[in-house]
Amino acid sequence: MRKLLAPLAMPIVKQATRKYVAGDKLDDALGLAEDAAQAGFTGTLCYWNSSEEGPPQVADEYLRILDHSAERSLDVALAMKLPELWERQEEVDRVVKRARKNCQQVVFDAHDPHKSDDIIASLEKTGPEGMGWAIPGRWHRSLEDAERAIEFGVRVRVVKGQWADPHDPDMDLRGGYLRVIERLAGRAAFVGVATHDAPLAAKAMQILADAGTPFEQEFVFPLPIEPAMKEGRRFGANARLYLPYGSAWLPYSLSRAVKNPIMLYWLARDTITGRTFKVPQRVPA
Incomplete structure (x- = not known):
């Protein structure tokens, strides 16, 4: 039934969420990044490509992100999806070369x-300059990955993670997250505390602050950020918005909403009222 209804519902949903997610095109995401910059946020742009695009096309879009954000003088990092490049190092290299030329992450x-x-194999080839690595807290291997990130000297964005550990799918997400933070504290070059869980963010930032490790917060658009950002103000933490866009982003967002009732409520509310997400103003610490 869901497959039959999806083609009918998708145009309605796309219209309702046009300003609620970053959008289909790079210009949509860049416009949102500009709004975020005016509100005091930096950004991370993530392109969700379609299955019809091969590595060269995906890499070309990554280059467009780097060049167009540089032209607009936006402090924007690129979130690179290595599997979408089919682990082809030549495509990684040409994107990284452009990023380094533009002084971008x-x-x-x-x-x-x-x-x-x-990812480890690719980082060994690229070297650490301007590179970062998102490490989930829900895998047992993440502590070893954190050690490798420390050895490389790259920035680390700590996330709860979408995919469960196949050997321990019920692993405690918060406990795993903090274990990675503790491993990085006092040793990592820079840490992104990427969570909307305010109590978890507060604990993570306290650990990093006590160890003298530089960090920032990162939030996924368009989830609510005020409670966690309030905790960040106590530490004077900068805040970054992760802005996904592309034709594949909306179906993914909807699949997440099915598992998260509050997201379904937001969608229904905004469809009826026409209300849209607005980038909140970041109040300096």
Whole structure:
């Protein structure tokens, strides 16, 4: 039934969420990044490509992100999805070369656990300059990955993670998150505290602050950020918005909403009232 209804519902949903998610095109995401910059946020842009696009096309879009954000003088990092480049190092290299020319950051996004070995292999080839790595807290291997990130000297964005550990799918997300933070504290070059869980963010930032490790907060658009950002103000933490866009983003967002009733409520409310998400103003610490 869901497959039959999806083609009918999708145009309605796309219209309702046009300003609620970053959008289909790079210009949509860049416009939102500009709004975020005016509100005091930096950004991370993530392109969700379609299955019809091969590595060269995905890499070309990554280059467009880097060049167009640089032209607009936006402090924007690129979230790179290595599996979408089919682990082709030549495509990684040409994106990283452009990012370094533009003085921009490239962060490898997290995927399922076994893909981390491919990220490690790629980082060994690129070197650490301007590179970052998103490490989930819900995998046992994440502590070893954190050690490798420390050895590389790259920035680390700590996330709860979408994919469960296949050997321990019920692993405690908060406990795993803090264990990674503790491993990085006092040793990592820079840490992104990427969570909307305000109590968890507060604990993570306290650990990093006590160890003298530089950090920032990162939030996924369009989830609510005020409670966690309030905790960040106590530490004077900068805040970054993760802005996904592309034709594949909306179906993914909807699949997440099905598992999260509050997101379904937001969608229904905004469809009826026409209300849209607005980037909140970041109040300086």
